[in-house]
Amino acid sequence: MVFQGDDTVTDPTGIAAAAGRASKKGPPPVHLWDPPFCGDLDMEIRPDGSWFYNGTPIGRPEMVRLFASILKREGDAYFLVTPVEKVGIRVLDAPFLATDADIGAEIAFTTNVGDRVVAGPDHPIEMRGTADAPRPYVHIRRGLWALIDRKTFYRLADAAMPAESGRMEVHSGGTVFPLEI
Known part of the structure:
Protein backbone atom coordinates (compact mmCIF):
# COMPACT_ATOMS: atom_id res chain seq x y z
CA MET A 1 0.00 0.00 0.00
CA LEU A 92 -2.69 4.18 21.46
CA ASP A 93 -5.99 4.25 23.41
CA ALA A 94 -9.38 3.56 21.83
CA PRO A 95 -9.68 3.43 18.06
CA PHE A 96 -12.59 5.88 17.95
CA LEU A 97 -13.65 9.12 19.61
CA ALA A 98 -17.30 9.76 20.56
CA THR A 99 -17.66 13.39 19.55
CA ASP A 100 -21.37 13.96 20.16
CA ALA A 101 -24.44 12.47 21.81
CA ASP A 102 -28.17 12.97 21.56
CA ILE A 103 -29.25 12.71 25.17
CA GLY A 104 -32.89 11.96 25.95
CA ALA A 105 -34.71 8.80 26.98
CA GLU A 106 -31.84 7.07 25.20
CA ILE A 107 -28.28 8.24 24.56
CA ALA A 108 -27.16 8.04 20.92
CA PHE A 109 -23.44 8.58 20.39
CA THR A 110 -21.77 9.65 17.14
CA THR A 111 -18.09 8.94 16.56
CA ASN A 112 -15.40 10.76 14.62
CA VAL A 113 -15.75 8.16 11.84
CA GLY A 114 -19.53 8.42 11.53
CA ASP A 115 -20.63 5.42 13.58
CA ARG A 116 -23.83 5.97 15.56
CA VAL A 117 -24.80 3.73 18.48
CA VAL A 118 -27.43 3.88 21.21
CA ALA A 119 -26.02 3.12 24.66
CA GLY A 120 -27.53 -0.06 26.07
CA PRO A 121 -26.64 -3.69 26.70
CA ASP A 122 -24.85 -4.05 23.34
CA HIS A 123 -23.19 -0.63 23.58
CA PRO A 124 -22.29 -0.07 27.24
CA ILE A 125 -20.78 3.08 28.68
CA GLU A 126 -17.74 2.17 30.76
CA MET A 127 -15.65 4.27 33.12
CA ARG A 128 -11.92 3.58 33.25
CA GLY A 129 -8.99 5.37 34.83
CA THR A 130 -9.12 6.63 38.39
CA ALA A 131 -11.54 8.67 40.47
CA ASP A 132 -9.22 11.66 39.97
CA ALA A 133 -8.80 11.07 36.23
CA PRO A 134 -11.83 9.20 34.90
CA ARG A 135 -11.89 8.15 31.23
CA PRO A 136 -15.35 7.37 29.79
CA TYR A 137 -15.81 4.98 26.85
CA VAL A 138 -18.69 3.56 24.83
CA HIS A 139 -18.59 0.23 23.01
CA ILE A 140 -19.05 0.67 19.26
CA ARG A 141 -18.75 -2.78 17.68
CA ARG A 142 -16.97 -6.12 18.11
CA GLY A 143 -14.56 -5.09 20.86
CA LEU A 144 -13.92 -1.62 19.41
CA TRP A 145 -14.49 1.24 21.83
CA ALA A 146 -14.70 5.01 21.55
CA LEU A 147 -13.30 7.40 24.12
CA ILE A 148 -16.07 9.89 24.95
CA ASP A 149 -14.65 13.37 24.39
CA ARG A 150 -14.67 15.91 27.20
CA LYS A 151 -17.56 18.11 26.00
CA THR A 152 -19.79 15.08 25.44
CA PHE A 153 -18.90 13.64 28.84
CA TYR A 154 -19.75 16.97 30.50
CA ARG A 155 -23.14 16.86 28.77
CA LEU A 156 -23.66 13.31 30.07
CA ALA A 157 -22.67 14.39 33.57
CA ASP A 158 -25.15 17.28 33.36
CA ALA A 159 -27.93 14.83 32.43
CA ALA A 160 -26.98 12.32 35.14
CA MET A 161 -29.16 11.65 38.16
CA PRO A 162 -28.05 10.50 41.61
CA ALA A 163 -28.66 6.83 42.42
CA GLU A 164 -29.70 5.59 45.85
CA SER A 165 -26.01 4.99 46.49
CA GLY A 166 -25.34 8.66 45.81
CA ARG A 167 -23.35 7.90 42.66
CA MET A 168 -24.29 9.73 39.47
CA GLU A 169 -25.71 7.63 36.63
CA VAL A 170 -27.41 7.84 33.26
CA HIS A 171 -30.00 5.51 31.74
CA SER A 172 -30.25 4.34 28.13
CA GLY A 173 -31.57 1.26 26.36
CA GLY A 174 -33.01 -0.10 29.61
CA THR A 175 -29.56 -0.06 31.20
CA VAL A 176 -28.07 2.01 34.01
CA PHE A 177 -24.54 3.37 33.56
CA PRO A 178 -22.64 4.89 36.51
CA LEU A 179 -20.56 7.91 35.58
CA GLU A 180 -18.19 7.51 38.49
CA ILE A 181 -15.41 5.07 39.23
Whole structure:
Protein backbone atom coordinates (compact mmCIF):
# COMPACT_ATOMS: atom_id res chain seq x y z
CA MET A 1 0.00 0.00 0.00
CA VAL A 2 1.51 3.31 -1.02
CA PHE A 3 0.14 6.74 -0.17
CA GLN A 4 0.86 9.86 -2.13
CA GLY A 5 0.89 13.30 -0.49
CA ASP A 6 -2.83 13.81 -1.04
CA ASP A 7 -3.66 10.48 0.67
CA THR A 8 -4.40 8.71 -2.61
CA VAL A 9 -3.47 5.08 -2.79
CA THR A 10 -1.38 3.97 -5.74
CA ASP A 11 -1.93 0.23 -5.26
CA PRO A 12 -5.44 -0.48 -6.64
CA THR A 13 -5.32 -4.10 -5.46
CA GLY A 14 -4.34 -3.30 -1.89
CA ILE A 15 -6.18 -2.98 1.38
CA ALA A 16 -7.48 0.54 0.72
CA ALA A 17 -9.03 -0.49 -2.58
CA ALA A 18 -10.67 -3.50 -0.96
CA ALA A 19 -12.00 -1.31 1.83
CA GLY A 20 -13.45 1.08 -0.73
CA ARG A 21 -15.27 -1.72 -2.49
CA ALA A 22 -16.57 -3.16 0.79
CA SER A 23 -17.78 0.18 2.14
CA LYS A 24 -20.15 0.60 -0.81
CA LYS A 25 -22.13 -2.43 0.41
CA GLY A 26 -22.45 -1.46 4.09
CA PRO A 27 -20.20 -2.47 6.97
CA PRO A 28 -18.01 -5.38 5.91
CA PRO A 29 -18.18 -8.57 7.98
CA VAL A 30 -14.60 -8.32 9.26
CA HIS A 31 -15.44 -10.58 12.20
CA LEU A 32 -15.88 -13.43 9.68
CA TRP A 33 -12.57 -12.85 7.92
CA ASP A 34 -9.39 -14.62 9.03
CA PRO A 35 -6.87 -13.96 6.26
CA PRO A 36 -3.12 -14.53 6.63
CA PHE A 37 -1.13 -11.91 8.52
CA CYS A 38 0.91 -9.81 6.07
CA GLY A 39 2.95 -7.74 8.54
CA ASP A 40 2.62 -4.44 10.33
CA LEU A 41 1.91 -1.06 8.75
CA ASP A 42 3.34 2.14 10.17
CA MET A 43 -0.20 3.28 10.89
CA GLU A 44 -1.31 4.67 14.23
CA ILE A 45 -4.57 5.86 15.79
CA ARG A 46 -3.90 8.45 18.47
CA PRO A 47 -6.06 9.13 21.56
CA ASP A 48 -7.58 12.22 19.93
CA GLY A 49 -8.98 10.03 17.12
CA SER A 50 -6.45 11.14 14.51
CA TRP A 51 -4.97 8.55 12.14
CA PHE A 52 -1.34 8.66 10.99
CA TYR A 53 0.50 6.79 8.25
CA ASN A 54 4.33 6.85 8.28
CA GLY A 55 4.17 9.66 10.85
CA THR A 56 1.96 11.85 8.63
CA PRO A 57 -1.70 12.59 9.45
CA ILE A 58 -4.24 11.07 7.11
CA GLY A 59 -6.04 14.26 6.18
CA ARG A 60 -8.98 12.90 4.22
CA PRO A 61 -11.92 11.94 6.47
CA GLU A 62 -13.21 9.59 3.76
CA MET A 63 -9.95 7.62 3.89
CA VAL A 64 -10.10 7.41 7.69
CA ARG A 65 -13.73 6.18 7.54
CA LEU A 66 -12.69 3.62 4.95
CA PHE A 67 -9.93 2.23 7.17
CA ALA A 68 -12.19 2.35 10.25
CA SER A 69 -14.71 0.16 8.43
CA ILE A 70 -12.17 -2.69 8.11
CA LEU A 71 -10.67 -2.37 11.60
CA LYS A 72 -10.64 -5.55 13.67
CA ARG A 73 -9.48 -6.27 17.19
CA GLU A 74 -8.01 -9.60 18.26
CA GLY A 75 -7.09 -9.62 21.95
CA ASP A 76 -5.13 -6.42 22.51
CA ALA A 77 -4.00 -6.16 18.87
CA TYR A 78 -5.63 -4.19 16.05
CA PHE A 79 -5.65 -5.02 12.35
CA LEU A 80 -6.97 -3.75 9.07
CA VAL A 81 -8.45 -6.78 7.31
CA THR A 82 -9.89 -7.78 3.98
CA PRO A 83 -10.90 -11.28 2.94
CA VAL A 84 -7.33 -11.87 1.67
CA GLU A 85 -4.94 -9.88 3.89
CA LYS A 86 -4.47 -8.67 7.46
CA VAL A 87 -2.04 -5.96 8.54
CA GLY A 88 -1.29 -4.79 12.06
CA ILE A 89 -1.65 -1.16 13.18
CA ARG A 90 -1.08 0.66 16.49
CA VAL A 91 -3.94 2.04 18.58
CA LEU A 92 -2.69 4.18 21.46
CA ASP A 93 -5.99 4.25 23.41
CA ALA A 94 -9.38 3.56 21.83
CA PRO A 95 -9.68 3.43 18.06
CA PHE A 96 -12.59 5.88 17.95
CA LEU A 97 -13.65 9.12 19.61
CA ALA A 98 -17.30 9.76 20.56
CA THR A 99 -17.66 13.39 19.55
CA ASP A 100 -21.37 13.96 20.16
CA ALA A 101 -24.44 12.47 21.81
CA ASP A 102 -28.17 12.97 21.56
CA ILE A 103 -29.25 12.71 25.17
CA GLY A 104 -32.89 11.96 25.95
CA ALA A 105 -34.71 8.80 26.98
CA GLU A 106 -31.84 7.07 25.20
CA ILE A 107 -28.28 8.24 24.56
CA ALA A 108 -27.16 8.04 20.92
CA PHE A 109 -23.44 8.58 20.39
CA THR A 110 -21.77 9.65 17.14
CA THR A 111 -18.09 8.94 16.56
CA ASN A 112 -15.40 10.76 14.62
CA VAL A 113 -15.75 8.16 11.84
CA GLY A 114 -19.53 8.42 11.53
CA ASP A 115 -20.63 5.42 13.58
CA ARG A 116 -23.83 5.97 15.56
CA VAL A 117 -24.80 3.73 18.48
CA VAL A 118 -27.43 3.88 21.21
CA ALA A 119 -26.02 3.12 24.66
CA GLY A 120 -27.53 -0.06 26.07
CA PRO A 121 -26.64 -3.69 26.70
CA ASP A 122 -24.85 -4.05 23.34
CA HIS A 123 -23.19 -0.63 23.58
CA PRO A 124 -22.29 -0.07 27.24
CA ILE A 125 -20.78 3.08 28.68
CA GLU A 126 -17.74 2.17 30.76
CA MET A 127 -15.65 4.27 33.12
CA ARG A 128 -11.92 3.58 33.25
CA GLY A 129 -8.99 5.37 34.83
CA THR A 130 -9.12 6.63 38.39
CA ALA A 131 -11.54 8.67 40.47
CA ASP A 132 -9.22 11.66 39.97
CA ALA A 133 -8.80 11.07 36.23
CA PRO A 134 -11.83 9.20 34.90
CA ARG A 135 -11.89 8.15 31.23
CA PRO A 136 -15.35 7.37 29.79
CA TYR A 137 -15.81 4.98 26.85
CA VAL A 138 -18.69 3.56 24.83
CA HIS A 139 -18.59 0.23 23.01
CA ILE A 140 -19.05 0.67 19.26
CA ARG A 141 -18.75 -2.78 17.68
CA ARG A 142 -16.97 -6.12 18.11
CA GLY A 143 -14.56 -5.09 20.86
CA LEU A 144 -13.92 -1.62 19.41
CA TRP A 145 -14.49 1.24 21.83
CA ALA A 146 -14.70 5.01 21.55
CA LEU A 147 -13.30 7.40 24.12
CA ILE A 148 -16.07 9.89 24.95
CA ASP A 149 -14.65 13.37 24.39
CA ARG A 150 -14.67 15.91 27.20
CA LYS A 151 -17.56 18.11 26.00
CA THR A 152 -19.79 15.08 25.44
CA PHE A 153 -18.90 13.64 28.84
CA TYR A 154 -19.75 16.97 30.50
CA ARG A 155 -23.14 16.86 28.77
CA LEU A 156 -23.66 13.31 30.07
CA ALA A 157 -22.67 14.39 33.57
CA ASP A 158 -25.15 17.28 33.36
CA ALA A 159 -27.93 14.83 32.43
CA ALA A 160 -26.98 12.32 35.14
CA MET A 161 -29.16 11.65 38.16
CA PRO A 162 -28.05 10.50 41.61
CA ALA A 163 -28.66 6.83 42.42
CA GLU A 164 -29.70 5.59 45.85
CA SER A 165 -26.01 4.99 46.49
CA GLY A 166 -25.34 8.66 45.81
CA ARG A 167 -23.35 7.90 42.66
CA MET A 168 -24.29 9.73 39.47
CA GLU A 169 -25.71 7.63 36.63
CA VAL A 170 -27.41 7.84 33.26
CA HIS A 171 -30.00 5.51 31.74
CA SER A 172 -30.25 4.34 28.13
CA GLY A 173 -31.57 1.26 26.36
CA GLY A 174 -33.01 -0.10 29.61
CA THR A 175 -29.56 -0.06 31.20
CA VAL A 176 -28.07 2.01 34.01
CA PHE A 177 -24.54 3.37 33.56
CA PRO A 178 -22.64 4.89 36.51
CA LEU A 179 -20.56 7.91 35.58
CA GLU A 180 -18.19 7.51 38.49
CA ILE A 181 -15.41 5.07 39.23
